[in-house]
Amino acid sequence: MAIVSCSFVLVFILSIVSVPHFINASSVSDACTKAAASSPTINHDFCVTSLQADPKSRSVNFVGLAQIATELTSKNATSTKAKINNLLANPGNGNNNIKPELSTCLDLYSDMIDHLSDAARAISSFRYDDAKTYLSAALDAPSDCEDAFSEKGTGSVLSKEDSNATQLSAIALALLNI
Numbered sequence: 115m116a117i118v119s120c121s122f123v124l125v126f127i128l129s130i131v132s133v134p135h136f137i138n139a140s141s142v143s144d145a146c147t148k149a150a151a152s153s154p155t156i157n158h159d160f161c162v163t164s165l166q167a168d169p170k171s172r173s174v175n176f177v178g179l180a181q182i183a184t185e186l187t188s189k190n191a192t193s194t195k196a197k198i199n200n201l202l203a204n205p206g207n208g209n210n211n212i213k214p215e216l217s218t219c220l221d222l223y224s225d226m227i228d229h230l231s232d233a234a235r236a237i238s239s240f241r242y243d244d245a246k247t248y249l250s251a252a253l254d255a256p257s258d259c260e261d262a263f264s265e266k267g268t269g270s271v272l273s274k275e276d277s278n279a280t281q282l283s284a285i286a287l288a289l290l291n292i
Contacts, residue, residue: 142171145179149288156284164282176289180245181237183286187252188230190282194275195223201271215266219259226255226279233286246290253283 146161165171168182198220201209209216233248256276263270270276 142166142179145176145289145292146285148292149285152288152291153284155280156288157281160278160281161285164285176292177237177242180286180289181234183282183289184230184234184237184245184249187279187282187286188227188234190275190279191223191226191230191252191255194272194279195220195227197275198223198272209271212263212266212268212271215259215262215268216271218262219272222255222259226252229255230283237290242290246287249283249287249290253280253287256280256283 142165143158143162146156146158146165149161150156150158164186165179165182168186171179171182174182198216202213202216202220205213229248229252233245233252236242236245236248256279259272260270260276263272
């Protein structure tokens with residue numbers, strides 16, 4: 115009888131320990147607090163608002179939140195790439211003056227989208243170190259895009275998009291590091 119009781123207790127404890135720790139909406143805020151504490155790039159409110167926009171955020175763990183942040187970053191990068199293509203296709207409004215910078219940003223965002231796709235696959239395959247490498251590479255694209263404009267001495271027409279992409283990439287990376 116003692117062996118049966120010990121076995122039951124052991125199975126019970128193992129089942130509790132092996133269950134992934136899912137989080138609720140208030141824990142999204144806690145996750146964002148931890149992420150923001152780990153990176154000065156991350157704005158807590160932006161993190162919470164971004165992650166809670168996806169209904170899945172209420173029923174996933176930190177890795178799931180990192181996956182959501184990666185997907186959001188990919189959507190942002192894809193939208194930004196479309197904006198750049200539109201600016202390049204319509205050279206009016208001074209866009210001709212910044213065509214080289216826009217072309218640089220287009221290349222950077224194309225690479226970023228590839229890195230984010232690789233990161234999402236790595237997260238899904240539990241290859242978190244690989245995902246961190248891809249997310250780190252993706253994190254460089256928006257700042258490199260901004261640098262292209264500042265080197266020319268012109269204001270960036272992509273500053274909002276670059277800022278959002280930086281935040282989202284940093285959030286995904288921080289959540290994987292937690």
